[in-house]
Amino acid sequence: MKALTVLAAPEEFKAPGPELFDIPPVVSGVAWLTKPVLLALLSSLVVVVFCWSAFSKPKLVPRGVQNVAEYGYMFVRDQVARPFLGKDADRWMGLLLSIFFLVWVWNLMGVVPFLQFPVASHIAFPIVLAGTIYLLKIYLGMKHQGPIGYFKNMMFPPGLPKPVYILMAPLELLSNLVVAPFTHAVRLFANMFAGHLILAFFSAVGFWFLFEQLSPLGAPVGVISVVMTIAMTGLELFIQFLQAFLFAMLAAMYIGGSLHAEH
Amino acid sequence: MTIAANLLAAEESSPLLPHMYELVVGGFAFLFVVLVVGKILTPRIQQTLNERTEAIEGGIQKAQDAQAEAKALLAQYKEQLAEARHEASRLREEAREQGAQIKAELREEAQAEARRLIEAAHAQIEADRQQAFAQLRAELGRLSIDLAGRIVGESLEDEARQRRTVDRFLEELESSNAAVR
Numbered sequence: 001m002k003a004l005t006v007l008a009a010p011e012e013f014k015a016p017g018p019e020l021f022d023i024p025p026v027v028s029g030v031a032w033l034t035k036p037v038l039l040a041l042l043s044s045l046v047v048v049v050f051c052w053s054a055f056s057k058p059k060l061v062p063r064g065v066q067n068v069a070e071y072g073y074m075f076v077r078d079q080v081a082r083p084f085l086g087k088d089a090d091r092w093m094g095l096l097l098s099i100f101f102l103v104w105v106w107n108l109m110g111v112v113p114f115l116q117f118p119v120a121s122h123i124a125f126p127i128v129l130a131g132t133i134y135l136l137k138i139y140l141g142m143k144h145q146g147p148i149g150y151f152k153n154m155m156f157p158p159g160l161p162k163p164v165y166i167l168m169a170p171l172e173l174l175s176n177l178v179v180a181p182f183t184h185a186v187r188l189f190a191n192m193f194a195g196h197l198i199l200a201f202f203s204a205v206g207f208w209f210l211f212e213q214l215s216p217l218g219a220p221v222g223v224i225s226v227v228m229t230i231a232m233t234g235l236e237l238f239i240q241f242l243q244a245f246l247f248a249m250l251a252a253m254y255i256g257g258s259l260h261a262e263h
Numbered sequence: 264m265t266i267a268a269n270l271l272a273a274e275e276s277s278p279l280l281p282h283m284y285e286l287v288v289g290g291f292a293f294l295f296v297v298l299v300v301g302k303i304l305t306p307r308i309q310q311t312l313n314e315r316t317e318a319i320e321g322g323i324q325k326a327q328d329a330q331a332e333a334k335a336l337l338a339q340y341k342e343q344l345a346e347a348r349h350e351a352s353r354l355r356e357e358a359r360e361q362g363a364q365i366k367a368e369l370r371e372e373a374q375a376e377a378r379r380l381i382e383a384a385h386a387q388i389e390a391d392r393q394q395a396f397a398q399l400r401a402e403l404g405r406l407s408i409d410l411a412g413r414i415v416g417e418s419l420e421d422e423a424r425q426r427r428t429v430d431r432f433l434e435e436l437e438s439s440n441a442a443v444r
Contacts, residue, residue: 018278032284040285044292048299055304058311060318073308090309094301102296123278124285128293186279193278 013208016200021121021193036122043105043119051101076100080248084256092255099129100248103188107240110196111233118192118240123185126247130185133251138177141258153261184250191243195236202229404429 054069110118209222
């Protein structure tokens with residue numbers, strides 16, 4: 001991609017932009033068979049194989065992969081599920097664990113050498129997860145609080161002076177039904193999108209100044225760029241984990257909010 | 264592919280608009296993970312974790328039971344030991360008392376025996392003395408009569424007179440003895 005860009009305009013550096021995310025099909029003609037699609041499938045496979053090798057025959061005294069995966073399980077249970085779901089935590093662990101691992105592996109694809117494309121930077125994938133949680137949230141809310149009670153609890157939380165509701169009710173409705181699912185998906189998408197763009201930018205600058213247009217003045221910039229690429233990769237690793245954690249946490253929060261009306 | 268095509272493509276699809284096929288594939292991928300990890304594997308690890316908790320808690324419970332049992336046994340042994348010590352000291356005391364008692368009894372018996380012997384000896388002596396006295400008295404009577412007969416020359420055949428005379432003589436003798444004394 002970078003090479004193409006450089007070839008197209010040999011004399012001028014062009015920073016990578018959103019076109020970075022428009023990847024042609026692997027097999028021309030089969031429009032849906034693109035790199036993100038393949039990586040999404042690969043991610044699912046990675047998660048399933050990893051979890052299968054860890055949890056298919058779990059031992060009382062954990063060894064090897066089970067040990068590592070149990071750390072993940074404990075993390076999701078203690079940091080994500082229990083704070084928001086309390087005693088219902090165990091029932092929703094399957095979903096939350098799947099979401100956490102899947103999102104994390106999607107994100108990790110952004111720094112795996114040669115693959116280097118975060119799956120969640122294509123918004124369709126976060127939308128699938130956030131949309132599922134959204135539908136589940138509304139279903140659970142209506143089931144546990146009643147179709148009317150759900151919206152009543154959402155828009156008219158008790159214990160506030162009456163005039164406040166005039167402002168609050170529509171805001172709460174908008175927040176819960178429109179803004180929350182939108183930000184749920186977009187937060188993950190935007191983080192991965194921006195992160196990938198930053199990495200691409202620094203590596204493109206480094207490549208440009210050290211290989212394409214090597215000059216005494218440009219070389220230090222190129223070196224700094226490479227260093228920045230490495231540093232940003234470290235930061236990106238952290239953000240990838242953080243976003244997976246946050247995504248799963250919000251899912252737990254939405255589910256918990258539907259199971260029990262907020263007080 | 265040229266840059267123009269790239270730009271065109273970028274304009275065609277905003278990054279905020281999802282591709283239909285990605286939604287489908289993403290949904291499938293997610294479903295796959297949820298079914299395998301969420302529905303099959305999570306219950307297994309949950310069961311194992313519960314079993315582990317139970318095993319650990321069971322182990323702790325067992326250890327606590329063992330400790331309590333050991334403590335109870337120790338207390339029991341200590342109690343038994345104290346009881347035995349107490350019993351031993353009681354027996355010692357009893358033996359000492361019995362010993363003292365036996366000693367006292369023996370002494371009592373010995374003293375009684377000694378007293379009895381002394382008394383018997385006294386009685387014997389008294390009897391002997393009486394006997395000796397009686398013999399002496401008879402002897403003395405006969406000797407005195409002999410002596411008196413010889414001195415006076417008069418035969419004192421008559422028994423009664425004889426006895427009377429002797430008695431009178433003895434009484435005189437005794438009273439003179441008392442007077443001397």
